[in-house]
Amino acid sequence: MKIKNIGIIFVIVTILLLIPFTKVNAASDGYLQKVKDKGTLVVGTSADYPPYEFTVKQSGKTEYVGLDIEIAKQFAKDLGVKLEIKNMNFDSLLVALETHKVDAVISGMNPTPERQKSVDFSNIYYRGKQYMLIEKKDKSLYKNIHSFKNKTIGAQTGSLQYDLVKNQMKNNQVKGLAKLNDLVIALQSGKVNAVAMEEATAKAFAKNNSSLEVINPNFNVDSSQTGSAIAFPKGAKSLVKVADKTIKKIQQKDLINKEYIPLAGKYMTNNSKQNSMWNYWSYFAKGIEYTLIITVVSVFFGFLLGVLLALLRLSKGKFQRAIAITYIEFIRGTPLMVQVMFVYFGIGALVQSLPALLAGIIAVSLNSAAYVAEVIRSGIESIPKGQTEAARSLGMSQTITYRYVIIPQALKNIWPALGNEFITLIKESSIVSIIGVGDLMYQMQLVQSATYKGVFPIFITMVIYFVMTFGLSKILGYFEGRMKHA
Template sequence: MKVKKILLLFIFLLVGSLTCLGKVQASTDTSLQHVKQKGTLVVGTSADYPPYEFTVKQNGQTKYVGLDIEIAKQFAKNLGVKLEIKNMNFDSLLVALETRKVDMVISGMNPTPERQKSVDFSKIYYRGKQYMLINQKDATRFKNIHSFRGQTIGAQTGSLQYQLVQQQMKGNHLKGLAKLNDLVIALQSGKVNAVAMEEATAKAFAENNTSLKVINPNFNVKASQTGSAIAFHKNSPSLVAAANRTIDQIKQKNLINQKYIPLAGKYMSNNSRKNTMWNYWTYFAKGIEYTLLITAVSVCFGFVLGTLFSLMRLSKIKIIHLLAVWYIEFVRGTPLMVQVMFVYFGIGTVIQAMPALIAGIIAVSLNSAAYVAEIIRSGIQSIPIGQAEAARSLGMSQHEAYRYVIIPQALKNIWPALGNEFITLIKESSIVSIIGVGDLMYEMQLVQSATYKGVLPIFIAMVLYFVMTFGLSNVLGYFERKMKHA
């Protein structure tokens, strides 16, 4: 009985402490002050959602435009700070917000009760219906939710539309993807029969592609689920209040209907007239530059770290050997995508100033090091033990034996496998696009968003990746032949 009383008292004190802590945090909110002090409002968005947010090319540069971007501009102006846009996958936005990589998220996001548990939301700034995008040839087949029974429906993961299809179209197959552009490609190629999206966005795609059509499937949408709002980090009342003042100002002047939406439509119309691939060659060039940069740096660091871990694994000192084994097995046993997200969102919470490019390079380098370590270890173990014994009999130390006898011979054996790892890095570096690094894959997605063309940018990116890997393969082959004659 005494133990129970002590336990109840402990629980009471713990709950009281947490309550007090929450009140202290709320009363000492510095979210608005923090943004003003650093002089920059960092905004997270997924720029593939016209007319809310999308990209256009102006003077050879990528520009983020749309209804949401105009609201973000006005908010930053009212705060007297600069605006910085971070473009990433929609389902990564709230993670970026919670880990403070961004100050706010504006991306046509619905303030659902589930999301409100994790983040704070501003007032609703725009309401739109939930529509379906279908192929024009299917216009007579699909009229409402019931006519889609047994069909495959696409929706953006993490979106309200994904939830609506999941809950109200249970007789259908649901296909979720992170990018709307990919869903539209799937629709045009027959992989899905329809794509659920917000009204204005569906109409934007249909107006720029005559093979597509918009219908209203009559989703049963609750009032609490409709509308778009700005998301902020939990317990940021001062920043939310400032955003609400901006939204009130915008609504009072009716800027959304009179200025922002017409302006977005103008950008979309101009973009449609200039959407040839040649106009976007600078995007692909920038993507190649970042891809090669990430690959080159990761190859250098990966090789150095890989060599170190291979020697550690061959060490007779147990703790050093085990550390190397644990690292190599752990890295090889987890996906690179997860590692990239952990470095950026996980370690990035400790090192707030870490840029996405640096996080991507670190993750790719650490991943490559594990594979390089195993390649080098196997190469060293392929050298007959007599070589090391002969070197030691000549008076060489173990270090000298490895440096002058073992490693040079092992390098000839492992060069083909090492070359394959370097070539693989060019392709695997594309994963860093999920955290907003402007590599070739990221730039390809920007071109898709800007041109409303899905397959052609993919084909161009595929050719460019082939050119890079084939070129590197020939360079590595040249050195391999030189080694054979050495």
Template sequence: MNKAKKMLLLVVMLLAVFVPLLPTHIHADQTDDSLEQIKKSGKLVVGTSADYPPYEFTVKEGDKTKYVGIDIEIAKKLAKDLGVKLEIKNMAFDSLLVALETHKIDAIISAMNPTPERKASVDFSDVYYTGKQYMLINKKDVTKYRKLADFKGQPIGAQTGSLQYSLVKEQLPGSEIKGLSKLNNLVIALQSGKVTGVAMEEPTAKAYAANNSQVVAIDPGFVSDTSQTGSAIAFAKNSPALVAAANKTLDQIKAENLIDTKYVPEAAKYMETSTKNNTVLSYWTYFAKGIEYTLIITVAAVFFGFILGILLSLMRLSNSKVMHSLAVCYIEFVRGTPLMVQVMFVYFGIGALIQSLPALIAGIIATSLNSAAYIAEVIRSGIESIPVGQTEAARSLGMDQKDTYRYVIIPQALKNIWPALGNEFVTLIKESSIVSIIGVGDLMYQTQLVQSSTYKGVLPLFVAMVIYFVMTFSLSKLLNVFERKLNHG
């Protein structure tokens, strides 16, 4: 099969996968059943990025993680008014809109600003809280940076996809903007000198400053449209019934002034309590849970990836042009795209067709499919490294192709490829950290929870590094034992 036919086959395969996943929109004459669907399911699934105190953050209660903050209280009230249970999905801020559009969540309550760009894709409730835009700086720079003009030409950090990111880009055109999905990492960048300041909302900036003596919150004088700077609840496009229900809840919250009199004081109390009992050591159960999920993902990906890898390698070595081309297209496509994109595609893309697809299963599927492509090439190279005389000798003894592979080729090939195969298994432990972007509670995800709960950035990362090293080093030693047995077999 020539190159042109292979490219055509690859395009056809991609269209077959992507076309069914193209978004469909509700026409104006169709009935809005958004509210009915939630009541029918019996739960309201709310997406949030729980690293934004006092809006949404996590605290430790016993061995469990509790989501608290202004937005969490609003979510609880909305779910109660709708007569359904509340389910919180914690994920990266810049993944929330994708999750909403693919119906992985029913609403976003995460201090999201209703900008015109976002309104084009989703529906918003009324604004429920408005705060100024502040800058978090190092305490030693408090006399150096006071107003917006002082930051000109300086590297500034902001959460990716946030209003603050847009404001920095517009009002500090000469500055280098560094965008990250987690505020914890931005604060680390600030304290390590990677950025001069971090743009965030006033309550959040003050929360970080109150719990970290090395940073200070200032008002640099950002100019912003008050209609876009407030926080609102986001819903899928064309959900007027759900928006109306949310506005009814928000009207009651405003009438009783619950945010200022109840939600903010409660958030402050949680932050104060968390600060007093926020030693990283006390969060050992978080790391233990992260290890558990990391090992589950790794073992499952190794098992399924190895099986699929064997199949793909045999397809690529097949005399059938169709089988060979399918294997080549799959391997080249998977190896030519980032694992992060593949994880998000499986969860948000395929997950749009299978609404009940859990994040953990999506993570296992994505890492297994990715690993299979690399394992296939390792196995293929091992098989091709066996001299052709071995095959001829086996066939001369009356073995068919199946027995030749089973008893002659594969055992010898396995000995040759074991180091490369072992390296792929070790790599999987580290690459599994990518699934944290879709809310899987692996080690990296749990580390981020510890960061947001303790207001410490570097120490939790150091602990995670040590744990990853122990796991990979232990696996390497175990694989070496098997390698020695193979060599002496």
């Protein structure tokens, strides 16, 4: 027993002595090697934040530009890989990072203590003050945060500015939105009295809109929370190490002030010169294409799955009915937005190669199927039982009875309701823009970011949606008329 105890003690002491010398190699976490193996660095950003990241139109194509994009390019170059930009809502970026949809986030993000609990950050690459964007006519009214008593302040959800307003302006109501463009629209329409944002971004909006003004409200900001850094998945020390080297090289050459910001300013000036909506017709055309693809494919698969669910719910088997009822009630009881995010970020975490477009189609199809199933079920139940009995008495099987007798009559009865579901699907498909699918809503936001115009792109988008839905309703009405005369 003594020899055995001595052996155990020896092993424990040896392990304790080796601990100080067993430092984890930064490259052993696998993140760096994974990026190099696939040859692509996927960077998540929210391209509505000039001069950090925004969009321009070059040769008819959307290009991502700004100081953050230049940093991303240099980082990818230092890694020896290609750069791929994924544009999505700011408050979805960390979710995308944690589910490995992106390798890094470069989006003017502040490395707050709360964020550091779930992700790793590089060193700070740029520091800017926290400003307020206000209407120029209100310049004499607002001087600091105390001037805004009982006013409504807008801020981007999930941002440092949102927390600053919430914690330091307790006598104010904070209105959080995902997109800065929407916040600026809210400011111009009187929905908010000011918008809190980073200094460079506030000045960018004011420079390109003569009705806006910037002020320094003198927020009390902890120096540890200021500045922008690159975010990485927790434990990705190998990527952080390379990023810090890239940032050090950029800062030594002062590239941000000498090259990146001036270049972003040129892009912004060019955008202001050619901010006619006609110059961005290709954006809307691309949005229509993606919207129709999502709608048509989702209608097809949603209808097939809906028929199956309707038949299961009408079957005599308790287990089949339970499956159908559970699915239908669950889907109808949860928002489509949540379903889209779950498919992309949840299931997508297991299938990391799942594209955003495919995830959007899957989510919309599954959602539509639940509603289509109820429409079809009601149509089938509206057919008198005598029809089924007559068909069966003629020797028809249940399958043939449904195919040639019940379904055709039910389809004629439910066609208006089914058509309404298809029309609704065109509009509801806009929700996929939250995961970066380039549908019409997504393209509208790009146009807003590029032109600094908020309301007019919305109006154009409304007209386009109306044309698509009105056209579809006419087509469905034509077939409905044909059915009545059949």
